[in-house]
Amino acid sequence: MKLYDLELSGNCYKVRLFAALAKIPLEMVPVDFMGGEHKRPPLTNLNPWGELPILEDGKVVLRDSQAILVYLAAQYGDENWLPRDATGLGEVMQWLSTSANELQNGPCAARLADKFGYAIDKANTLERAARILPLIEAHLAAHQWLALGRPTIADCAVMPYVALAPEGGISLEAYPNIRQWIARIKALPGFIPMPGI
C-alpha cells in the first residue's frame, strides 16, 4: 500500500500520523512537489486534482486526506479510531469537515503564504484562524479529545494544521487547552513527528 507523500505537507502528515498510531504499514513514495510531479501524469492519472496525498492500495486509489483516513481506519484500523455506529460516525465527521474547510483555509493557508510564498490573501487566513481556533479551544476546555472521549481520526485530521499554525504566524499562546491536547496526542504510543511539530 503506497502513500504518495510530501514530508512538509500537513495533509500527508495526517495520514502518516494515523498509520503510525494504528500500526498500519504504508510504503512512502516521496513526490517531487517543487518539480510539479503531482501536476502531471502518471500522478494525475491517480488523482486528476493534482494534489497530495494519494493512497494506492491495490485497485483502491483515493485522494483527499480525510477520505484516506476514513478508508484506512475502516479497512485496517479498529472501531476505536472510527466507529461504525451513526452517532459516532456523525460526531467524527463534523471534525473531518472542519479539517477540510476551516483549517485548510485558515492556518494551513496562512502557512502556505508565509512558509512557501503562495499568493494567498493572508489577512483572510488570519480572520478564519481567529474564528476557528477559539471554537476548538472552547471544545477542548470540556473534552480531552475532539470526539467520543478518546483518540480518533478526528484528532489526526485536525491536529496537524493547528499545531503548524505558528509557521503561518499564528501563535497558540492564547490557547492552553489546544496546547495540552497537542501534547496528549504527542504522548500517544506510536506517535511520529513532522518538521514543525
Added chain:
Amino acid sequence: MKLYDLELSGNCYKVRLFAALAKIPLEMVPVDFMGGEHKRPPLTNLNPWGELPILEDGKVVLRDSQAILVYLAAQYGDENWLPRDATGLGEVMQWLSTSANELQNGPCAARLADKFGYAIDKANTLERAARILPLIEAHLAAHQWLALGRPTIADCAVMPYVALAPEGGISLEAYPNIRQWIARIKALPGFIPMPGI
C-alpha cells in the same frame, strides 16, 4: 427529529434533499437567519459555531451538513446511500470533503457575495469555481453519479452549490455533463427543489 433550517441555504437543502429521497421524516424548524437567531442562545447551545443546519435527534445534536448526511444515512438510510465498507466509505468521503471545502469556498461563496451581499473576495471564489467545476465535469463525463455508480449522499452533498452556481454569476453552460447529472438527480423519486434549483 428536528432540522434547524433556512430555506435559502444550500447547506440546509443538502439535508432536506437527502431526507426526502431516503424518505426520512424531519421536522423543520425555520430559523430567523436575518435576525441572527443562529448566532445566540439557545441555538448556539446546540451549535457553538453559530451555523445552520443543525440536526437534533433526541440526545444527538450535530452541526455541519456533511456530518448530518452521514448520520442520517447510517442511522435511517440504507447502504445504497452510504456504504459501510472501507472502499465505499472512502469513495463517498472524497466528495464530502469537496463539498465542505472547494464548493463552500467557490460557488457557494460567490453566491453569498452576489445574492446576499457578503463581503467576500469574489475573484477568489470565481478562481476556485473555475478549478473545481471542470474537475467535476470531467468526472461526470465518465460516471453517471459521483460515487459507486449510483446515487449516494455524495450527490446530495455536492449538487446543491453546483446547481446554485448561476446565482453567484457562474454559468454552467460549459458543463453539459454537470447539467445532465443535475437533471438525473432531479428525476430521482422523492426529489424536492429549493429556490434556484
